[in-house]
Amino acid sequence: MRVSKVVGGGVLAVSVLTGGCAGSARDPEPAGEAPAAAAASEATGAAARMVVGKAPAAVNGMPSVVVLEPQTPREFPPLDGRPLMDQVTQTFVPAVLFVRTGQPVDFMNSDDVLHNVRVREEATKSGTFNVAIPTGQIYTHTFERDGFYDVGCDIHPGMAAQVIATSSPHAALADAQGNFSFEGVDPGAYRVTIYSGTERIEKTIEVTGPVTTVGGS
Numbered sequence: 001m002r003v004s005k006v007v008g009g010g011v012l013a014v015s016v017l018t019g020g021c022a023g024s025a026r027d028p029e030p031a032g033e034a035p036a037a038a039a040a041s042e043a044t045g046a047a048a049r050m051v052v053g054k055a056p057a058a059v060n061g062m063p064s065v066v067v068l069e070p071q072t073p074r075e076f077p078p079l080d081g082r083p084l085m086d087q088v089t090q091t092f093v094p095a096v097l098f099v100r101t102g103q104p105v106d107f108m109n110s111d112d113v114l115h116n117v118r119v120r121e122e123a124t125k126s127g128t129f130n131v132a133i134p135t136g137q138i139y140t141h142t143f144e145r146d147g148f149y150d151v152g153c154d155i156h157p158g159m160a161a162q163v164i165a166t167s168s169p170h171a172a173l174a175d176a177q178g179n180f181s182f183e184g185v186d187p188g189a190y191r192v193t194i195y196s197g198t199e200r201i202e203k204t205i206e207v208t209g210p211v212t213t214v215g216g217s
């Protein structure tokens with residue numbers, strides 16, 4: 001997860017040594033940030049702060065989903081690229097796609113057969129969109145609300161996937177055993193929500209030092 005962000009009045013260049021984070025060095029210098037409470041967090045330097053923990057193990061092959069949301073809402077830098085859900089050999093790829101609420105997502109058909117993409121908001125069961133996507137075409141949609149969305153194709157009932165839209169950049173799947181970790185998390189209080197099967201677990205944490213462990217309940 002790539003993060004380079006502002007804390008209080010200063011720039012905190014958090015360099016996260018994982019794949020796909022080459023963009024952090026050229027992030028624009030932010031201006032006009034309120035200088036509130038910056039001193040303490042700046043003093044700890046630019047080390048990547050990690051949040052780690054253990055969620056329930058995968059249920060029916062679906063790992064837990066973990067989302068960290070700051071208790072005080074704030075703006076996050078937009079995604080570098082545009083998330084893509086492709087259709088390849090009558091399969092949605094990836095099966096679970098994380099997207100950022102309010103930013104566009106591409107749905108593509110790389111098969112040589114017609115697919116349609118039917119997306120429904122899980123919480124409300126309301127239809128988000130339902131479009132046919134011919135071979136080689138892309139349909140772009142922007143999810144306006146955080147949440148889980150079920151994705152299917154009416155032509156091929158076996159096709160199924162999920163889109164998870166979050167306002168926070170800190171959203172990921174745990175591994176099959178439930179282990180999760182986030183890097184580059186700014187200091188502050190967060191609500192941790194763990195989705196496991198039909199269960200939902202909430203915790204709060206305070207990120208201060210280099211590693212914060214989400215404790216058991």
Ligand SMILES: [Cu+2]
Pocket residue numbers: 090114115116153154155156159
């Ligand atoms: Cu299809």
